Amino acid sequence: AQSVTQLDSHVSVSEGTPVLLRCNYSSSYSPSLFWYVQHPNKGLQLLLKYTSAATLVKGINGFEAEFKKSETSFHLTKPSAHMSDAAEYFCVVSPSGGYNKLIFGAGTRLAVHP
Amino acid sequence: DAGVTQSPTHLIKTRGQHVTLRCSPISGHKSVSWYQQVLGQGPQFIFQYYEKEERGRGNFPDRFSARQFPNYSSELNVNALLLGDSALYLCASSSSTVGGAATNTEAFFGQGTRLTVV
Numbered sequence: 078a079q080s081v082t083q084l085d086s087h088v089s090v091s092e093g094t095p096v097l098l099r100c101n102y103s104s105s106y107s108p109s110l111f112w113y114v115q116h117p118n119k120g121l122q123l124l125l126k127y128t129s130a131a132t133l134v135k136g137i138n139g140f141e142a143e144f145k146k147s148e149t150s151f152h153l154t155k156p157s158a159h160m161s162d163a164a165e166y167f168c169v170v171s172p173s174g175g176y177n178k179l180i181f182g183a184g185t186r187l188a189v190h191p
Numbered sequence: 192d193a194g195v196t197q198s199p200t201h202l203i204k205t206r207g208q209h210v211t212l213r214c215s216p217i218s219g220h221k222s223v224s225w226y227q228q229v230l231g232q233g234p235q236f237i238f239q240y241y242e243k244e245e246r247g248r249g250n251f252p253d254r255f256s257a258r259q260f261p262n263y264s265s266e267l268n269v270n271a272l273l274l275g276d277s278a279l280y281l282c283a284s285s286s287s288t289v290g291g292a293a294t295n296t297e298a299f300f301g302q303g304t305r306l307t308v309v
Binding site for chain 1: 194195222224226231232233234235236239246247249281283285296297298299300301302303
């Protein structure tokens with residue numbers, strides 16, 4: 078069975094400093110992995126998707142993630158945090174390879190301080 | 192263009208009651224999925240429907256049921272409500288064309304229905 082584990086429930090950074098949100102996955106074969114963001118009172122929004130084409134995936138709003146098979150990790154990073162990045166972030170795996178029947182991690186709440 | 196719309200936005204029900212949640216997908220999207228997000232947790236997959244047929248079901252009891260209509264809108268029904276059913280219920284739609292199975296077309300989420308069971 079496939080699963081994802083988000084290693085931090087809360088991350089706090091200062092505006093302008095780097096962001097690192099950690100995710101480990103468990104899968105018996107090459108997975109499809111995603112990062113989604115959830116702002117308060119807004120729907121989930123796709124940040125980026127890994128589908129084995131390239132190990133470094135660039136997403137929206139300056140976020141990127143690197144797939145490391147040897148470490149079974151898919152960490153999300155951003156060079157410089159902005160106040161508007163404060164939200165809940167979910168690492169997600171798809172058993173089917175597509176956007177259906179997604180399996181979400183527990184989430185990481187990112188706080189950005191001035 | 193309208194995104195995925197869900198109604199109602201908030202709902203309060205008593206234990207043992209029944210509830211119906213509604214979802215209108217993005218125009219042209221034929222696949223609808225339902226997720227339950229309990230406070231402090233990630234969303235959990237409940238159902239996927241494509242072309243009015245159930246294409247996937249998560250690990251939820253039979254009290255949960257759903258259907259999809261000819262216009263591709265969908266309803267999620269929950270019977271005999273329990274306190275533990277209190278959650279944000281999310282609907283997602285996508286333009287899946289390959290039998291609703293593996294597809295690279297993005298799924299778009301609605302803002303959800305907040306259900307509180309008292």
